[in-house]
Amino acid sequence: MKQKETLLNTLRLTDFDLDEIGDEHLSSSYSTPLREDAFEMSDELKIELIEKHFKEIMLILGLDLTDDSLKGTPHRVAKMYIKEIFSGLNPANKPKVKLFENKYKYNEMLVEKDITFFSNCEHHFVPIFGKAHCAYISSGKVIGLSKINRIVQHFAKRPQVQERLTVQIANELKNILQTEDVAVVIDAAHMCVSSRGINDISSRTVTSQYLGKFQEENTKNEFFQHIGSTTS
Numbered sequence: 001m002k003q004k005e006t007l008l009n010t011l012r013l014t015d016f017d018l019d020e021i022g023d024e025h026l027s028s029s030y031s032t033p034l035r036e037d038a039f040e041m042s043d044e045l046k047i048e049l050i051e052k053h054f055k056e057i058m059l060i061l062g063l064d065l066t067d068d069s070l071k072g073t074p075h076r077v078a079k080m081y082i083k084e085i086f087s088g089l090n091p092a093n094k095p096k097v098k099l100f101e102n103k104y105k106y107n108e109m110l111v112e113k114d115i116t117f118f119s120n121c122e123h124h125f126v127p128i129f130g131k132a133h134c135a136y137i138s139s140g141k142v143i144g145l146s147k148i149n150r151i152v153q154h155f156a157k158r159p160q161v162q163e164r165l166t167v168q169i170a171n172e173l174k175n176i177l178q179t180e181d182v183a184v185v186i187d188a189a190h191m192c193v194s195s196r197g198i199n200d201i202s203s204r205t206v207t208s209q210y211l212g213k214f215q216e217e218n219t220k221n222e223f224f225q226h227i228g229s230t231t232s
């Protein structure tokens with residue numbers, strides 16, 4: 001019960017000028033801004049509280065929650081937030097990655113491209129979706145290919161800005177693989193740009209992070225050839 005009160009006391013909408021930051025899509029930090037007590041509350045309690053508050057939002061909008069089609073929505077949304085689309089906030093859900101010896105002595109770059117992901121813009125809470133292309137050069141260790149995909153999905157399942165998502169994936173690959181040589185490119189569409197606001201349905205956002213050897217022109221160009229990019 002005490003947990004409930006502490007959280008609710010902080011939910012005051014006083015920072016109106018934050019709106020401007022949101023619409024300009026500026027990001028402030030490369031680690032997700034989390035409260036110190038972010039994971040003290042159980043998932044079950046979080047679902048219960050979000051359900052209650054989402055119900056309030058729907059009521060304020062004027063919706064009739066006794067309608068058959070609407071009455072399950074607050075619980076569905078709450079469960080989806082905690083168990084699915086924002087499950088990557090919780091470090092306990094981080095994919096467990098096992099390292100293998102690079103037995104094949106494969107010393108070229110490994111590219112895992114066209115990894116489809118869904119995330120949500122932290123300024124509007126509407127989807128960001130697209131492809132991530134990741135590459136690394138082994139320093140003696142390798143990981144299962146599907147783990148790269150899982151790492152992308154983990155960081156995507158947070159309220160995000162694309163720049164931060166890109167850097168978080170690159171840093172994680174660098175730390176896990178114990179190599180400096182990592183590249184990540186993300187090409188995505190933002191529903192907050194297409195379905196509202198400026199209503200531009202064709203523009204895409206591309207972000208990249210090149211570390212170690214990927215900062216060198218030759219390595220970077222080889223990576224671009226693999227992912228089929230004409231940018232250099």
Ligand SMILES: [Zn+2]
Nearest residue numbers: 121123124192
């Ligand atoms: Zn947005």
